[in-house]
Amino acid sequence: MLVLSDLDVRRCLSIKEIIDVNSKALRSIRDNGGEAIVPRRIGLPYRSATACSSEDAEDWTLFKPAYFPASNDEDEEVMGMKLVSIRGNNPTLGLPTVTATTALNNAETGEVEAVVSSTYLTAARTAAGSALATKLVLEGRSPEELAGLTLVVFGAGLQGELHIRAICLLANVIRLVIVNRSKERANKLSAKFLKEGLFSDIHTVELSDEERVRCAVEGAHVIVTATNASTPLFAGSWVRPGCHVNSVGSYTPITREIDDELVKRSHAIVDTHEAINVGDLRWLKNQNDRKCTLLGNLLAGNDVFSEALDETIDCTLYKSVGTAIQDVCSAALAVKAAREKGIGTNVDMS
Template identity: 30%
Template sequence: MKEREMRVLSLEDTRAALPFGALIAALDAGFRAGAEVPLRHHHFMKTPGAADDVLLLMPAWQQAGWGGVKIVNVHPGNAGRGLPAIASSYILFDRLTGVHKLLLDGGELTARRTAAASALAAKRLARPESRKMLIVGAGRVGANLAWAYRAAFAIEEIEIWSRTAASAEALAVELRRGGLNARAVPDLEAAVKRAEIISCATLSRAPLIEGEWLQPGQHIDLIGSFTPEMREADDEVLARARIFLDTDHAMVESGDIAIPLASGAISKADIEGTLAGLCRDDLRPRASAEEITLFKGVGSAIEDLAAAVLAYESLTA
């Protein structure tokens, strides 16, 4: 690859460049190394007679080495045009020269690094012998979660629950075609009680997981609540678990954390650490097989940068 040549990766190319085993390791290394991560930029673009379009910019850079920015366009009106509402790209650049090196599919990068970050957190928080997984939500991230966790644990059984039973069944069929032991389930409470790892990736605005359902030794992974109004777990889930976040931004960005903090159901003292701290200090804080652990992720530009660097290095190896 020439010094000033920028490689462009399609969705399929981006997927192939980010295998989950290597991606989980790359995120671990990325959190250890750290980076400058400004707050996400939101720009609202007015559209007469329609909902605002939104431009999101998510940059991160190292002191030396690499930098990058994810660009996301959210256009609600695209539903009427037969187009996806979200378009996303990621640009990786050389930190010294600013030369753009790689353009990746932002949606695929985000889905894969989100699932990989959850699996990385589980490697440090869940019981290593965990074999039974429940995926709540059957969307794009949910599909990636099965493979990410399979790269981190010897998962033997995967159950899938979705508000739309057909979606859960479709995902189960897809995973079975890939060789995984997966099945759709209709009863969320019963599935939660059976699972050792519970991973939620939904757009729910009201709690789905109830604390009274939890069993000793479980690990709960909450992905979907990425605004202050969204929730996937009730207050009792948070009260029963040891809580870890991907970054401190989750305390204001996620309703799963912000709402119980505001009501007093939990306090900041109940939040024991971040994924960055777990990786940096090489911690596995579970003290017993009976503890319930919880990881809440809202995403970090460090994850995007680490994934893009991995993709570039795999292309130039």
């Protein structure tokens, strides 16, 4: 059995490779033809001292299985399960908010063939979905609109960082604004990008500074919300017409990063149909005359993106809650690359 650490995974895969494999994974769960099998996830709430019941719990551990059958000679079948935990207090302990591990099975024998640390992969595959959605939305824009984009990212953790890297691979971002509860953490991420020479125009904003947050949102062409916030981060009325928003942080019916105003103004794209149950899309769930477009349908050409539904809808929103098929396909690609490069630790489980 091969065991890969987070560092091993980073050495094995580029962001571009992760984007490509996630395009395939998302297409596999399209309506009418999607071949993947993805059972419902199982969630265990962690009741902290402030939570009275499982519904109040902000921390969860999730078990997410998936199977990707080989539908042609180029694909390899993949079976596995990811165990992911969200702990809001982890940053104070010097740990990531989201930690994850994926086990991959030999589909024929059922034996576990690899265990992959998936904290980095979880952030990377989420960012890949957002980058793909952003690219699809921007494809219909004029060259003038695409000449130089301002990207505003809420969250300075690993998710925020990898969203910046992934989106900038597929879009011409020239100005970056990082908004975070801790200005120190935002400045640290900013310094990292400046040192790498990826941007020259970077600004950091503390989330509590409402005036500067509003200014950042009003100037954004693309926004990412990648936080563990339970209430909206900004007013939807601040968002400029034509803006695209990727919301990836909230994942339960009672948590949200964006408000109803933004949802009402947006054509919604989702990674899975389950995303409609998340707090962010609470308003949309009760609207019979409004639908969400599945990202896999767009990537597969089963659906055509139409930005203008009527005069009241002037933004786009991609809501992601993650799907296990992304996890197992990303982990399988890491294992394949690791074996080719001689990376990782082999463990005899007999």
